[in-house]
Amino acid sequence: MKIFAFFSFLILVSSCGEPNCNDVKKAFYPDEYNLIVGEASIDNSWIKITGYHPITYEKSNIMVHNNWIDDYNEVEAGDTIIKRAGNLELVIHKKDTIIRHDWYCKGKPYK
Numbered sequence: 001m002k003i004f005a006f007f008s009f010l011i012l013v014s015s016c017g018e019p020n021c022n023d024v025k026k027a028f029y030p031d032e033y034n035l036i037v038g039e040a041s042i043d044n045s046w047i048k049i050t051g052y053h054p055i056t057y058e059k060s061n062i063m064v065h066n067n068w069i070d071d072y073n074e075v076e077a078g079d080t081i082i083k084r085a086g087n088l089e090l091v092i093h094k095k096d097t098i099i100r101h102d103w104y105c106k107g108k109p110y111k
Helices: 002-014 021-028
Strands: 033-042 046-052 059-065 080-083 090-093 098-101 103-105 108-110
Touching: 021 103, 033 059
Parallel strands: none
Antiparallel strands: 033 046, 033 080, 046 059, 080 090, 090 098, 103 108
């Protein structure tokens, strides 16, 4: 019985490989954001932003795994965050600048 449990454990561990970027990106493709930032909390794992839609003024929030932003202080209140469905690029519109971030997978930009 112990041998069966050990082999079952080995099979389980060996099946847990690195995720395939093509499979992971499918989770991010349909997402769409268009949000004026009220408050942002960004770290190496998560992007958490609360704010409102610039046309409807409906309150909204984003909580998504961070595969884009390295500079955690880059997003400020008043900025607009845009990500279109079917596109992996995240765009930050600031007062005088537009910053574009590619989606990263395994440490490399991925499109």
